[in-house]
Amino acid sequence: SHSIEIWIIFLYFCFIFNLASCQIRYSIPEEMKKGSLIGNVAQDLGLDLKRLRSGRARILTGESPQYADLKTDKGILVVNERMDREQLCGDVTPCSLSFELILENPIELHRVTLEILDINDHTPSFKNKNLNLEISESATLGTPFDLESAEDPDVGHNSLQNYVLTANEHFVLKQQSNMDGSIFAEMILQKPLDREMNPHLSLKLIAVDGGTPQKSGTVHIEITVLDANDNAPVFNQSVYRATLIENAPIGTYITTVNASDADAGPYGMVTYYFSNLKGGLADLFNIDVASGKISVTGKIDFEKDRKYELRVAAKDQGGLNNGSKLIIDVMDVNDNAPVINVMSFSSPVSEDALTGTTIAVINVKDSDSEKNGKITCSIDSKLPFKIQSSLTNYYNLLSDVVFDRETTSEYNITITATDSGSPPLSSATTLRLVISDVNDNAPIFTRKSYSAHVVENNEPGVSIFTVSARDVDWNQNARVSYLLEDTQVSGSPASTHVSINSETGVLYAARSFDYEQIKALQLVVKAQDGGSPPLSSNVSVKILIQDQNDNAPQVLYPVQTGGSLVAEMVPRSADVGYLVTKVVAVDVDSGQNAWLSYKLQKATDRALFEVGLQNGEIRTIRQVTDKDAVKQRLTVIVEDNGQPSRSATVIVNVAVADSFPEVLSEFTDFTHDKEYNDNLTFYLVLALAVVSFLFITCLVVIISVKIYRWRQSRILYHSSLPVIPYYPPRYSDTLGTGTLQHVYNYEVCRTTDSRKSDCKVGNAGSQNVLIMDPSSTGTMQRIQSEKSILDEPDSPLELPIPLNAMERRTEPQRRIQAGARPRHARFETRLVV
Numbered sequence: 001s002h003s004i005e006i007w008i009i010f011l012y013f014c015f016i017f018n019l020a021s022c023q024i025r026y027s028i029p030e031e032m033k034k035g036s037l038i039g040n041v042a043q044d045l046g047l048d049l050k051r052l053r054s055g056r057a058r059i060l061t062g063e064s065p066q067y068a069d070l071k072t073d074k075g076i077l078v079v080n081e082r083m084d085r086e087q088l089c090g091d092v093t094p095c096s097l098s099f100e101l102i103l104e105n106p107i108e109l110h111r112v113t114l115e116i117l118d119i120n121d122h123t124p125s126f127k128n129k130n131l132n133l134e135i136s137e138s139a140t141l142g143t144p145f146d147l148e149s150a151e152d153p154d155v156g157h158n159s160l161q162n163y164v165l166t167a168n169e170h171f172v173l174k175q176q177s178n179m180d181g182s183i184f185a186e187m188i189l190q191k192p193l194d195r196e197m198n199p200h201l202s203l204k205l206i207a208v209d210g211g212t213p214q215k216s217g218t219v220h221i222e223i224t225v226l227d228a229n230d231n232a233p234v235f236n237q238s239v240y241r242a243t244l245i246e247n248a249p250i251g252t253y254i255t256t257v258n259a260s261d262a263d264a265g266p267y268g269m270v271t272y273y274f275s276n277l278k279g280g281l282a283d284l285f286n287i288d289v290a291s292g293k294i295s296v297t298g299k300i301d302f303e304k305d306r307k308y309e310l311r312v313a314a315k316d317q318g319g320l321n322n323g324s325k326l327i328i329d330v331m332d333v334n335d336n337a338p339v340i341n342v343m344s345f346s347s348p349v350s351e352d353a354l355t356g357t358t359i360a361v362i363n364v365k366d367s368d369s370e371k372n373g374k375i376t377c378s379i380d381s382k383l384p385f386k387i388q389s390s391l392t393n394y395y396n397l398l399s400d401v402v403f404d405r406e407t408t409s410e411y412n413i414t415i416t417a418t419d420s421g422s423p424p425l426s427s428a429t430t431l432r433l434v435i436s437d438v439n440d441n442a443p444i445f446t447r448k449s450y451s452a453h454v455v456e457n458n459e460p461g462v463s464i465f466t467v468s469a470r471d472v473d474w475n476q477n478a479r480v481s482y483l484l485e486d487t488q489v490s491g492s493p494a495s496t497h498v499s500i501n502s503e504t505g506v507l508y509a510a511r512s513f514d515y516e517q518i519k520a521l522q523l524v525v526k527a528q529d530g531g532s533p534p535l536s537s538n539v540s541v542k543i544l545i546q547d548q549n550d551n552a553p554q555v556l557y558p559v560q561t562g563g564s565l566v567a568e569m570v571p572r573s574a575d576v577g578y579l580v581t582k583v584v585a586v587d588v589d590s591g592q593n594a595w596l597s598y599k600l601q602k603a604t605d606r607a608l609f610e611v612g613l614q615n616g617e618i619r620t621i622r623q624v625t626d627k628d629a630v631k632q633r634l635t636v637i638v639e640d641n642g643q644p645s646r647s648a649t650v651i652v653n654v655a656v657a658d659s660f661p662e663v664l665s666e667f668t669d670f671t672h673d674k675e676y677n678d679n680l681t682f683y684l685v686l687a688l689a690v691v692s693f694l695f696i697t698c699l700v701v702i703i704s705v706k707i708y709r710w711r712q713s714r715i716l717y718h719s720s721l722p723v724i725p726y727y728p729p730r731y732s733d734t735l736g737t738g739t740l741q742h743v744y745n746y747e748v749c750r751t752t753d754s755r756k757s758d759c760k761v762g763n764a765g766s767q768n769v770l771i772m773d774p775s776s777t778g779t780m781q782r783i784q785s786e787k788s789i790l791d792e793p794d795s796p797l798e799l800p801i802p803l804n805a806m807e808r809r810t811e812p813q814r815r816i817q818a819g820a821r822p823r824h825a826r827f828e829t830r831l832v833v
Contacts, residue, residue, distance in 0.1 A: 006175025025096075026077070027115040030085040034079050038068055038114065041101060042075025045110055049075050059112075067097060068114060077112065085116045086153035093118075093155050120158035124150040126219035131205070133221060137195040138228035142188060144174070147182040148208030150217050158211040166204040173205075187221075196223040196262040229267035229318025233259040240312070240326040246302035246333045251455050257292040257324060259314030266317035275313045275323060283690055285310065285328075294326065302332040303367035307322075312317030334372040334421025339365050340429045343394075348434035352406040359385065360397040360431055364417045372421040387415065397431075405435040406472040437474035439531025445469045445539040450525075452507070455546045456515040464498065464543060467505040469527035477531040480505075485524035485538065494523050498543070507541070510713070515547040516588045549593040549642025555650040557584040567653040570632075574624045580609065583616035583650055585638040595641035601649065602635035609654070618652060630657045672831070 026039045042052055051057075052072045057069050069080035089095030094115055101110040131148050152160040163185035165173035171187040178184065185205065193201075201223035206214045235257060242255040261268040272292040274282065284298035285308070292314075308328040315321035344361040350796045366373040377387050377395045384401035397413065411433045418426035445467065452465040471478040482505040487494045498521065499508045505525075521543040528536035558568075558581065568581040587594040598616040603609055608628060618634065632654035639647040 023113060024110040025113040025115060027117055028079075028083075029117045029119050030095075031121055032079045032083065033118060034080065034082060038077035038377060040074075040076045041070065041110075041112065045101075047075065047103075049073070051103065055105055055108065057101060057103045060100040060102050066099075068099065068112070070101065077708045083114075083116050083153075085118050088116060090153075091155065110542060117151070118155050118158055120209065120213075120215060122153045122158075122209075123215040124152040124160045124207035124209050124217035126150050126205075126207070126217055128219065128486050130220045130222055132224065134224045134226050135189075136226040137192060138226055138378055139189055141190060141192065144186040144188050145171075147185045147187060147205055147221070148219060149182065150219070152207070152209050152217075154209060154211065156210075158209055160207050160561055161210040162218075164206040164208060166206075168203055168646055170201065170388060171203065193225045194262055195227045196231065199227075199264060200223050201225065227264035227267045229263055229316065229320060231262035231267075232572065233261040233270045233314035233316055233322045235259045235312075235314060235322060235324040240324060242326065242328050243331055244296070244300060244328050245331045246300045248296050248300050248334050249763065250296055250298070252296040254294045254296065254328060254768075255326070257287070257294065257312050257314075257326065259292070259322060259324070261314075261316045261320075263316060263318070267320075269317050271316075272312060272314050275311045277310065281308065281310065284308070287312065295612050302330045302369070303336060305749045306330050306332075332369045332372055334368055334419060334423070334425055336367040336372075336421055337425040337427040338375050338417035339367075339426055340415060340417050341365075342429065342431070345431055347432065349399070349403065350434035350438060351403040351435045352438045352440070353399060353403060355399055355402060357399045359399060359413075359433060361390075362395050362397065362415060362429075363395055364395065364540040366417075366419050368419065368421065372419055374420040375417050376420075377415060377417050379413060383411060383413060383595070385411075385413060401406035403435050405437050405474065406441060408435065409474070410434045434639040437477050439473055439477040439529060439533075439535060441472045441477075442535035442537045443469040443471040443480045443527035443529050444537060444754070445527060447539070449539060450541045451544065452541070453546050454509060454513060455542045456513045456548050457550060458509050458510050458512055460509055462509050464507045464509055467500075467507065467525050467527075467539065467541065469537065469539075471527075471529045471535075472531065473531065477529055479530035480527050481530070483526045483528060487524050488523050489523070490518050494521070497521055498523065500525065507543075513545045515545045515590065518545055519590075522542050547590040547593055549589055549640060549644070549646060551588045551593075552646035553585045553587045553596055553638040553640055553648045555583065555585045555638060555648050557582070558650065558651060558652055567655045568618075569655045569657060570620065570624060571625060571658050572624045572628070572656060573658070574620055576620055576622055578620040578624075580620065580654055581652060583611065583618065583636050583652065585616065585639065585648060585650075587640045587646075589640065589642065593640055593642040597639050599639065600634065601637045601638050602633075604629060604632045604634070608632065609634055620652075624656055628656050630655055632656055681712065 017704055024039070024041065024536050026046045028036075028038055031613060033803075038683055041047075041616050042049055047057075049072070052070075052075055057070060057072050059066065060497050061067075065081045067079065067081045067083050070076075070647055071078055082096070085095045088097065095118070097114040099112055099114075101112055102108070103110075124534050126148055128148065134152070135145065143394045149165075150163070152158070160183065163173060163175055163183070165171065165185070165187065170189060170191045170193060174186045174188050177188060187203075192416070201221075203221040203223065205219050205221055206216050207218075208214060208643050236259070237257075240255055240257055242250070244254055257272060259272070261270050271289045272287050273289060274285070274287055280298070284296065284300065285294060286297040287294045292312075294312075305331060308326075310326040310328070312326050313321050313322055314400050341363045346359055349357065349359060362377075364375050364377060366375050369444060375393070377389075378603050379385055379387055379397070384399065384403075385624050386398050386400045388398060395415075397415070413431045413433055414428050415431065416426055418424050446469070454462075454464050467482060469480050469482070470479050481502045482499050482500050482715045483502065484494050484498070491496050495510070497510055497513075497518075498701050499510050500506065501508070505527075507525075521541075523541040523543065524538050525541050526538050528534050570578065570580050583598055585596055585598075597613050598611045599613070600606065600609065600611040605628065607625070608620060608622060609618055609632070611634075616636070616638070634652040634654060635649060636652060637647050638648050639645050712779060797814060
């Protein structure tokens with residue numbers, strides 16, 4: 001637009017000044033150096049150099065840069081800037097550059113046109129150094145493929161003139177011209193492509209101009225032969241084999257299948273898959289669709305499948321496929337412990353079962369193979385059993401000893417089955433074998449014999465003690481019942497004395513015991529079990545009756561009678577320690593209950609006599625004098641050592657005299673004294689009769705009740721319970737615990753003359769008394785010769801004369817001075833040793 005404005009201004013001046021247009025034209029090649037001569041303007045315009053200087057000649061361009069410069073001092077045009085025709089004009093030809101030369105005073109305007117001539121300064125060039133083409137191998141012959149055109153900024157003959165293609169067997173080059181005169185090239189397919197043989201072709205296209213020297217540009221043509229799906233995938237193996245250990249972890253690699261496809265691109269891209277999988281194989285294996293890598297995705301069990309056969313297929317993107325076979329052999333792992341099944345088991349087993357009895361039959365299986373499935377069975381060697389193999393995988397458990405339930409009532413038998421794998425696996429089962437009881441053991445008492453004590457005068461039915469027997473058998477065979485054997489105790493059946501609880505073995509007293517009658521019970525208790533037949537054993541039981549202090553001492557001597565007096569004679573010449581008499585007493589109790597002690601309770605003269613504490617001997621403790629009274633009365637108390645103690649009292653009459661008349665005169669007073677109490681005695685006898693009547697009545701009632709209970713007890717115990725008669729206790733203790741151990745009876749017959757006396761053994765129980773009639777005032781003349789007054793039961797006076805005292809008397813003392821003639825007197829003396 002700026003150029004247009006300049007031309008408009010130029011025409012305007014030309015019109016005003018009426019100037020003529022003057023033009024000059026120069027032709028110069030492009031790319032001339034700066035300062036190069038274009039032309040002599042002054043000469044060509046007919047101007048001198050002064051006019052150029054005076055007219056201040058200058059060039060008007062209005063463009064930048066200014067390519068020509070006026071040298072006014074020389075009148076020439078020179079190159080001011082390098083001129084590139086291709087830059088200034090491009091493809092336009094001819095290429096010219098115009099500007100004005102103006103002079104002032106007067107104004108002159110001249111147009112100068114510079115025609116820029118082309119030189120071959122450019123090489124034909126392609127936009128890209130490489131040209132990539134993709135041609136399907138299925139392209140038809142004669143198919144043209146446009147090539148990139150080269151560019152050459154030069155014009156004319158210097159521009160692009162021709163294309164040249166490197167020699168090849170598939171393509172030829174064909175040049176075409178555009179409407180603007182430019183040329184372009186095409187490749188024509190003259191031979192089919194085969195990607196599988198030549199997937200890639202490299203060609204060169206050369207563009208050549210017409211300049212001198214000739215220049216050219218080259219582009220590399222890279223031809224990629226596109227695949228046509230003309231090949232199916234092919235596996236490198238028809239059958240693949242792999243080995244896999246069972247129980248392999250998920251993800252375990254098995255193998256990789258490989259299929260190749262001669263095609264390329266999508267048609268050569270192979271994917272893998274399983275075809276026609278049966279059952280649950282799809283859950284066990286996985287194949288990578290891209291790589292063909294096969295791995296484990298499920299549990300591999302050798303016992304379920306020992307071999308897997310899979311069909312593997314490969315498919316390209318064009319739909320062509322092919323297949324191969326994969327065989328996987330599974331290796332066994334010892335992963336299964338033996339399985340024990342009890343086919344038969346006998347429990348309980350009788351303890352009398354024979355050795356070798358079959359207890360159980362077991363079946364053992366192992367799903368593993370070969371040595372992993374080889375099984376051995378065992379039990380604890382300490383157990384009395386053995387195990388034997390019978391049929392395949394069957395074992396018998398046999399007894400190896402004779403059982404004893406009382407030693408071992410049950411067995412826990414652990415059967416262990418172990419395979420031969422590495423490491424070996426085992427399993428075990430426990431059988432609880434119960435041994436049933438056989439009645440092969442009799443009850444056994446806890447003691448070899450029993451001894452118990454029971455206090456006399458016990459309550460009937462009181463528990464004495466318990467016997468206990470144990471039967472090591474079981475259940476009914478061990479149920480023990482207790483029985484009393486039919487033995488005699490003191491002439492009566494044992495059941496009349498004691499009873500026994502058949503369940504508990506508690507012995508009870510069937511009656512109240514009296515130590516003085518029975519001191520010990522010797523029983524036999526039988527323990528019997530409930531087996532069939534029953535077994536039993538006996539034990540001896542001794543029950544000792546313990547004494548109680550239930551009997552008071554009994555005075556045997558001196559005898560106390562109601563109608564006569566007993567007197568002991570002590571001569572006045574008796575010395576200190578003279579034995580007057582001996583109080584003899586017994587206690588039918590035993591032990592300390594029968595230990596007696598004697599004490600002097602009352603005495604006419606306590607200073608004259610004393611009583612031996614242990615032996616009951618009455619002795620003088622001082623010399624007898626004439627002042628001592630003839631009549632001496634001593635009261636002696638006899639006590640036992642029981643708790644509480646019991647006692648008896650005896651009155652001993654002592655006559656201190658040297659002659660019988662003196663004795664008779666004094667002791668007659670005793671009788672008179674007794675007459676004073678006759679009335680009192682009457683009332684006492686009456687009271688005794690009434691009490692006796694009441695006692696007899698009560699006794700009859702008690703006996704009736706006892707007989708009734710006796711009959712009831714016979715029905716209850718199925719045994720008789722006779723009334724045990726009561727016998728008066730003997731004075732001698734059969735156990736050697738009494739005070740009177742031996743009794744000797746003598747009958748002594750004497751006269752007043754010792755020379756005519758004799759001695760003979762009398763009957764038991766005779767008394768050593770001298771019978772005298774206290775009411776008679778006479779002397780010994782009234783004593784009969786054939787039967788002594790002492791034998792008469794109603795004799796009013798009994799005068800005991802100790803044997804030792806009689807023997808110590810002198811002849812004058814043995815004579816009685818009363819004018820009586822000598823008579824025989826009979827003495828019965830009981831000497832206790």
